[in-house]
Amino acid sequence: MVEVLVFVIGAAIVLGGALGVLLLPSTNQAALSLIATLFGVAVLFVAQEAHFLAAVQIIVYAGAIVVLFLFVMMLLGVKSNEDLSVEPLPGQRIAALVGGGLFFLMVLAVLVVGGTELTGSLGNTFPDLTQSNLASLGKNLFTEHIFAVQATAILLTVAVVGAVVLVGQHMNSNKKQEATK
Amino acid sequence: MAVTGTWYLVLSAALFTIGGVGLLIRRNPLVMFMCVELMLNAVNLSFVAFSRMLGDIGGQSVVFFVLVVAAVEVVVGLAIIVAIMRRQPEVTADDLALLKG
Numbered sequence: 001m002v003e004v005l006v007f008v009i010g011a012a013i014v015l016g017g018a019l020g021v022l023l024l025p026s027t028n029q030a031a032l033s034l035i036a037t038l039f040g041v042a043v044l045f046v047a048q049e050a051h052f053l054a055a056v057q058i059i060v061y062a063g064a065i066v067v068l069f070l071f072v073m074m075l076l077g078v079k080s081n082e083d084l085s086v087e088p089l090p091g092q093r094i095a096a097l098v099g100g101g102l103f104f105l106m107v108l109a110v111l112v113v114g115g116t117e118l119t120g121s122l123g124n125t126f127p128d129l130t131q132s133n134l135a136s137l138g139k140n141l142f143t144e145h146i147f148a149v150q151a152t153a154i155l156l157t158v159a160v161v162g163a164v165v166l167v168g169q170h171m172n173s174n175k176k177q178e179a180t181k
Numbered sequence: 182m183a184v185t186g187t188w189y190l191v192l193s194a195a196l197f198t199i200g201g202v203g204l205l206i207r208r209n210p211l212v213m214f215m216c217v218e219l220m221l222n223a224v225n226l227s228f229v230a231f232s233r234m235l236g237d238i239g240g241q242s243v244v245f246f247v248l249v250v251a252a253v254e255v256v257v258g259l260a261i262i263v264a265i266m267r268r269q270p271e272v273t274a275d276d277l278a279l280l281k282g
Contacts, residue, residue: 003184011192018196021215022203034215037196041222044189048233050241053225053248060248065218065255069211072259076266089275096205100198107194111187133241140238141245152249159253166260 006047013040031069038062052134189230197223208273210262214255221251 013036020033038061045054087093131139141149200219207213225244232240266272 001182004182007184007188014192014196015199018199018203018219021212021219022199022207027209027211030212030215034218037219038222041226044192044226045229047184048189048229050229050232050244053229053241053244056245056248057225060252061218061222065252068255068259069215072263073211076263076270093206096202100202100205103201104194104198107198108191111190111194136238137241137245140242144239145242145246148246152246155253156249159256163256163260166257166264 003047006043010040010043010047013037013043027073028070031066031073034069035062035066038066049133051132052137186230186234190227193223193227193230196220196226208275210265210272210274213274214258214262218251218255221247 017033017035017037017040020036021030024030024033038057042054042057042062045051045057197220200216200223203216203219204213207216225247228240228244228247232238232244269276
């Protein structure tokens with residue numbers, strides 16, 4: 001019963017936040033709704049015994065990514081309100097809603113009809129129940145996926161350098177203008 | 182009544198749909214980015230649900246990599262948005278015609 005209660009509350013937070021991102025005209029409010037969704041997903045991770053991922057979800061998403069969004073809004077002074085009543089492409093919004101609804105119904109039909117057969121046979125890396133979630137996840141990451149971990153490290157480095165290059169061009173051109181003056 | 186994996190999968194499908202519709206109907210590039218994050222979170226949720234249904238820790242490993250790649254994507258994407266918005270404040274996704282130069 002407690003499990004059902006946790007799921008219902010978590011799902012309400014997730015869907016409410018997602019609808020907030022979809023419908024609120026202000027960018028700041030959309031970012032705050034996004035935090036609600038991310039927090040709800042973290043709650044559902046805890047309910048499914050993925051404790052490490054729940055912590056990482058809060059730290060990386062709510063702590064870093066959303067703050068980055070808010071920081072960019074502050075830096076750019078984005079116009080806070082988007083006029084949602086104007087529709088530049090006629091019929092696009094209706095088409096998006098119909099397409100989204102059909103997609104959802106399709107997935108729902110597959111899930112309901114497929115039932116338990118949908119998931120196929122059991123996996124082959126059973127978690128060791130004597131270990132904690134963190135221990136078994138770490139063991140899996142650093143044995144089976146060690147190459148992917150290394151590649152991810154390179155990807156992070158490339159992204160940081162790329163971001164500095166992209167944003168730094170502006171400063172370089174300013175310096176050149178000052179030098180020519 | 183017990184919570185089965187299918188409940189989580191249906192919730193994940195709903196979240197993914199909201200994210201996709203948001204990506205199509207919003208025009209502010211920052212909000213479109215947030216909708217992409219919603220879709221990534223929906224996929225993460227379904228990975229964790231499958232991980233528990235199958236008793237396989239591999240699903241949680243995949244979510245770890247998705248988190249890292251999402252962070253990288255946001256860093257580079259926001260850098261591009263900052264670079265564009267410095268030149269064209271108030272730009273929206275409808276102004277693609279600017280790419281003609």
